[in-house]
Amino acid sequence: MSEKKESRRGRGWSLARQMLVLQMVVVGVTVAGGTLLTFLQARELLVEEATRVARAVTVSVADSPSVPASLGDPAALQPFAERVRRETGVDFVTIMSPDGLRYTHPNPAEIGRRFLGTTGPALRGEVFTETYTGTLGPSVRAVAPVFDSGGRVRALVSSGITVDRIGARLRGQAVGAVAIGLLGLAVGVAGSFLVGARLRRQTRGMGPAELSRMYEYHDAILHAVREGLLLVDDAGRVTLCNDGARDLLGLRDDAEGRPVGELDLPSSLAETLLARESRTDEIHLTDERVLVVNVAVVRSGGRSQGTVVTLRDHTELQSLAGQLDAERGFAESLRAAAHESANRLHTVITLVELGRIEQAVAFGTAELRAAQQLTDRVVGAVREPVVAALLLGKSAEAAERGVELTISPDTELDVTGLDERDLVTILGNLMDNAIDAAASGAAPARVQVGLRADGTTFVVSVGDSGPGLAPGVAGEAFRRGWSTKGDGRGLGLAMVGQAVRRLDGTIEVGDGPGAVFTVRLPLRERSAG
Incomplete structure (x- = not known):
């Protein structure tokens, strides 16, 4: 047994093992790539969602009639801004003067200080979004102007969601994606192992070089022997026909794959080729030859898989x-x-x-x-x-x-x-x-x-x-x-x-x-x- 193992080890990996490793690599790369793609798509979707929310909140606050009415008493704006922040789920709602001095902020200590971010497009009457690092860290924010009845910019509004908050949501989704990826990897590896085990049984643990060499040997033997050899499957089709059989039966090169009934053989010989029981040394005549025919039934798992037919030329004898x-x-x-x-x-x-x-x-x-x-x-x-x-x-x-x-x-x-x-x-x-x-x-x-x-x-x-x-x-x-x-x-x-x-x-x-x-x-x- 040890000599057999050493022989197996010396001749390299079997075909089944190579296929198993290849399938596991393919499954692993596929699952990893799918998980990474899902992560990137989720990150992009979360950023887009945060941008839409920030823009919607900012525009809503800027369009609120209470904001222009309270500009004369800026202290009244802080409770309004905090209520909107809590109800909408954003991280900050900042109302500021046109020159950037804050009227509101989640951290009251920042009120009266200058807003950290871009305000130029808003001063020109535009609503825009950006990612900027402020007092709460990097955030996705929107900035909108507040107009008076004369169409002049009287104040600016900015609201946003911090990148850390987006990352927290992304990490939650990433855990689910990784879990699904690992499950897919486990299923793929298990399937690859089962396929490899079956392939190992079917190939007898041989490697590609050995299978190729065995095929070449068998093919050379089939073409070298003078006796005819036919393999007929359970459906009555010729699955293999060597040169000797073609010569003895006068068959064409396309005999393989054709039903026995289409080979233009004597009826008694065709009946023997389609037999589902073994026959020994039957004498059959073609137009030019006397043939000795033997039929052996091939069985696997108790079921007939077809027959092996050998032909010997008995004419001279x-x-x-x-x-x-x-x-x-x-x-x-x-x-x-x-x-x-x-x-x-x-x-x-x-x-x-x-x-x-x-x-x-x-x-x-x-x-x-x-x-x-x-x-x-x-x-x-x-x-x-x-x-x-x-x-x-x-x-x-x-x-x-x-x-x-x-x-x-x-x-x-x-x-x-x-x-x-x-x-x-x-x-x-x-x-x-x-x-x-x-x-x-x-x-x-x-x-x-x-x-x-x-x-x-x-x-x-x-x-x-x-x-x-x-x-x-x-x-x-x-x-x-x-x-x-x-x-x-x-x-x-x-x-x-x-x-x-x-x-x-x-x-x-x-x-x-x-x-x-x-x-x-x-x-x-x-x-x-």
Whole structure:
């Protein structure tokens, strides 16, 4: 545990801690700035309010009729001024002569002394305000003239509020602003701590450099692996698609973020990608590939968050398996032929031992002639060794199962320019299905195969005497899992359809005594390429 802590300490602050400190700094600066701005605005508002009050009181006193009437007896003005001061809440109301000698003052000792402040604008008949330091200290004051009936300035009036009093009110409001600011800071810090804790859990305590390095590693891995990887969210959208998946599924670069239903995939494969349960090693066919698909459900907190889908290319392995099946079929055919030849040889030997030499020669010659005719017919018509071997092997297999396999008289295959493996896949699977169908149908069981070049098109035709396909089944016959046995394990016809699409050909299913499959493959385009 200590080593882990030392490792964490050595690699610097985690992303969560950096975000926590940053958020706390931002919240602190914001709250401090807001509190300072509130303080300055409150100070400005209090000064404006004091100015308005002082001006209003000063003008009211100057306009009062009792002031000009009492100028002959200035001592009568002091009680009036003090009453106005107490009722209005100002700090002083001073009535003075035009030359500035006070008639009234909150401090009676100041009466008769000269007023400390500006009087020039008032002597000119103006009302003005100022901040000035008088006997009571700095104050916000207003000065107004008192006119007689002739419009002459007979006296001056000044009232004001001291700066100390404004500061006391400001300090009271500042305490509330600071308290609100501290509360906001506490809430911000607590929220930042909770966000940081959650971020720390989500990032596993890693720092930005580690997260960046991990992302680069993961991105490099996703692009380097040949296997396909898809992440499908719970809404059925592709959230991640690596290069391997794009190549295997033939997807465009904008596949990420799109619903699976818009990716133009085979319906069975799309259904698997949208599955909400795990699936293991399912075989799916696209137009050109055989894929092994695995699906794993991602759960968090007991809820499904989507699926992880892996894709492996099984095309080459399936092709090799098909070739192995063909080789196995050839071996089985040779075993059957050897077994049949042994039976015929025993018959010839027995006839010789019985002294029936002529019958033994006639029997052996007839059997040799029949086998040689089939070999000559196939080899003469089909000059492709692989296809010829396939036809001979399937002929022996059909004979062992009691099925008569015939080759159409117009069969001729010289140089097709087609891929041998695809051709073996098409012809071999069609013949296997035809032999199975004929063997399960009514006697006599027959299969007929035709190979011919028709201009620029190579035509493969395989028909059987079996029960045929039910109406409406032809369209499903080339889907993975379809089988006449109904066991859901059919793959041969699906691979035939895939090989035909790979060769830009077409396939048709017709009715004969049983079923007739006709494949047309273009030659000019293939040979020109």
